[in-house]
Every structure is written in C-alpha cells, then in structure tokens.
Amino acid sequence: xxxxxxxxxxxxxxxxxxxxxxxxxxxxxxxxxxxxxxxxxxxxxxxxxxxxxxxxxxxxxx
Amino acid sequence: xxxxxxxxxxxxxxxxxxxxxxxxxxxxxxxxxxxxxxxxxxxxxxxxxxxxxxxxxxxxxxxxxxxxxxxxxxxxxxxxxxxxxxxxxxxxxxxxxxxxxxxxxxxxxxxxxxxxxxxxxxxxxxxxxxxxxxxxxxxxxxxxxxxxxxxxxxxxxxxxxxxxxxxxxxxxxxxxxxxxxxxxxxxxxxxxxxxxxxxxxxxxxxxxxxxxxxxxxxxxxxxxxxxxxxxxxxxxxxxxxxxxxxxxxxxxxxxxxxxxxxxxxxxxxxxxxxxxxxxxxxxxxxxxxx
Numbered sequence: 001x002x003x004x005x006x007x008x009x010x011x012x013x014x015x016x017x018x019x020x021x022x023x024x025x026x027x028x029x030x031x032x033x034x035x036x037x038x039x040x041x042x043x044x045x046x047x048x049x050x051x052x053x054x055x056x057x058x059x060x061x062x
Numbered sequence: 063x064x065x066x067x068x069x070x071x072x073x074x075x076x077x078x079x080x081x082x083x084x085x086x087x088x089x090x091x092x093x094x095x096x097x098x099x100x101x102x103x104x105x106x107x108x109x110x111x112x113x114x115x116x117x118x119x120x121x122x123x124x125x126x127x128x129x130x131x132x133x134x135x136x137x138x139x140x141x142x143x144x145x146x147x148x149x150x151x152x153x154x155x156x157x158x159x160x161x162x163x164x165x166x167x168x169x170x171x172x173x174x175x176x177x178x179x180x181x182x183x184x185x186x187x188x189x190x191x192x193x194x195x196x197x198x199x200x201x202x203x204x205x206x207x208x209x210x211x212x213x214x215x216x217x218x219x220x221x222x223x224x225x226x227x228x229x230x231x232x233x234x235x236x237x238x239x240x241x242x243x244x245x246x247x248x249x250x251x252x253x254x255x256x257x258x259x260x261x262x263x264x265x266x267x268x269x270x271x272x273x274x275x276x277x278x279x280x281x282x283x284x285x286x287x288x289x290x291x292x293x294x295x296x297x298x299x300x301x302x303x304x305x306x307x308x309x310x311x312x313x314x315x316x317x318x319x320x321x322x323x324x325x326x327x328x329x330x331x332x333x334x335x336x337x338x339x340x341x342x343x344x345x346x347x348x349x350x351x352x
Binding site for chain 1: 156158160161164178179184185187190191193194197
C-alpha cells in the first residue's frame with residue numbers, strides 16, 4: 001500500500017478538484033438558467049467524471 | 063444625468079465635503095503571480111465587475127463612472143452614476159473559464175448561447191439576456207458595503223431602457239456571420255438548416271469506404287442517410303437535396319463523380335457511385351442494417 005502525504009495523495013486531489021468543480025458548475029448553472037428556455041426535459045447534468053473533465057478543460061482556459 | 067449634489071458642489075465648492083468622479087477598475091497587484099489568494103477587497107461596483115470580467119475591462123474600459131463624496135469627518139459614500147454600455151454588452155459574451163459563449167447570429171438576427179453539457183449552441187432571447195444583466199447588477203448591489211449607494215444599481219441601471227440598450231449594443235459587439243454555423247464550422251447548433259449537410263459529411267467520412275468492385279446507388283445511400291437522420295432527430299431531407307449534397311461531397315472526399323450507368327443486383331440501371339460501399343466495420347452501419 002503506497003504511503004501518501006496530503007501533497008501527493010491522488011484521492012485527496014480528486015476530492016478537492018471535485019469540490020472546486022461543483023462550485024464552478026453552480027456558478028455556471030446560475031448564469032445558464034437565465035439563458036435556457038424551459039422544455040419538457042430537465043437540463044442534462046454531468047456525472048462526477050464528466051464534471052471533472054469539464055473542470056480540467058476550463059482550467060486550461062483560465 | 064449628473065447628480066444634483068455634484069452639480070451643486072461644482073458650482074460652489076463646500077469645505078465640509080469633497081466630491082470626485084472616478085473610474086475604479088480592479089488593479090492586480092504587481093506581486094500577483096496568479097496564485098490563489100482568495101477574493102480581493104472589491105469596494106466599488108466598478109471594481110467588482112472589472113475583477114470578474116478583466117478581458118472586457120481591458121477592451122472596453124471601466125464598467126461605471128462613480129461619484130465619491132468624502133466628508134471632512136472621514137465619512138464617505140460612493141455611487142455609480144453612469145454605466146458603460148459597451149462593457150456590459152461585451153460581458154454578455156460569457157466567461158470562457160466556465161465554457162460559456164454567447165453570439166449574435168446576424169443572418170437570423172438571433173442570439174445563441176452554448177450549453178456546456180452537450181456543446182451545442184441554443185437559441186436565447188433578448189429578454190433573457192436582459193434578465194441576466196438585471197440579476198448581475200442586483201448581485202453586485204447585494205455584495206457591496208454600506209459605503210456604496212445601491213439606488214442606481216438596483217433601479218436605474220436595471221430599467222428596461224438601460225438593459226435594452228445594452229442588449230442592442232451587444233448585437234454589434236457579439237456579431238457572428240453566416241460562416242459561424244456553416245457545415246464546416248466547429249460550432250454546432252441544436253437546430254439549423256446546415257445540420258443535414260453536416261450529417262452528410264459525417265455519413266460519408268465515417269460510414270462509407272472505397273472498395274473495388276462495389277457500387278453504392280443513390281437509393282441505397284438515401285436509405286442509410288434517412289435512418290441516420292431519424293437516429294439524430296433530424297427531419298428527413300428530400301431525395302433531390304440529398305443527391306445534390308452527396309454529389310459535391312463524394313467528389314471532395316473520394317474523387318468520385320455520380321454515374322448513371324450502374325447496374326444493381328436486380329439488373330436494373332441505377333444512379334450511384336462505383337468502387338464505394340458502406341463501411342461494414344462501422345458500428346452505426348451495422349446497427350442501421352439490422
């Protein structure tokens with residue numbers, strides 16, 4: 001079992017990144033709710049993996 | 063437009079207070095190396111907006127003209143008295159860090175925004191953009207300290223007159239021409255007349271292949287393409303339109319011209335292309351054939 005510190009723990013990094021991604025997603029959804037038109041289907045949502053992918057893609061643009 | 067207090071103080075300066083007009087952009091510290099240091103102190107509405115939208119500030123200038131009143135006893139108050147329409151129109155473009163993009167598609171006189179979940183541009187209205195501006199101004203007003211007078215943020219700048227003027231300005235700042243949604247463009251939208259052409263390109267590039275000795279009749283190609291259109295929730299395209307699209311794209315992709323001398327398995331003369339067939343390894347082709 002590898003020994004991890006807080007600095008190099010990939011599981012902790014994933015948890016922290018997911019928390020940051022959710023915060024950013026909430027900000028994005030707040031804006032998109034003004035622009036979207038209500039339809040019979042609720043807006044699609046990302047699962048955790050898709051959310052992280054979106055977060056890393058947009059972090060490169062930051 | 064000028065506040066009565068300012069006009070009065072300019073005519074007869076009062077020793078007990080000092081008014082000033084200011085353009086207060088948020089300025090990054092020269093020691094800011096992009097490390098996360100938390101949200102800085104944003105004391106005025108202009109700083110609040112310029113911190114959140116630095117590119118728009120750089121291009122179009124300070125979001126507000128602000129009026130500060132300093133009293134000799136140390137009290138002061140600040141009020142945004144005029145709004146930079148160009149800045150707010152540019153702000154509607156959206157934050158690329160959130161994957162947002164809003165454009166004004168000139169051929170249709172329509173605003174579109176991209177939904178990050180499916181990366182498709184969807185229609186939005188001028189009224190919805192006005193709602194967004196009003197919400198942002200109110201958010202700013204709520205986050206300001208008691209130093210800032212909220213009246214203009216809450217009332218004057220959120221009026222229909224001002225928000226309509228911003229959206230009207232956005233039509234020029236966010237303008238996109240007909241090539242933005244062309245069949246060859248990387249930008250895709252949910253509904254549009256270029257979608258069948260885009261699907262035709264996907265159809266040819268991924269579902270057909272060059273194969274010596276085979277023929278693909280227009281009828282066979284049309285049947286496959288129609289099934290694909292239904293699968294992609296597109297309205298069926300007329301056969302004549304499909305044939306015209308295919309003639310151009312088959313020439314571009316495979317260098318093959320339409321022939322009228324092909325004979326199918328029933329011995330019947332058909333229009334089509336020689337030495338090309340369905341890519342049977344493609345899963346979609348297998349699914350459609352089934």
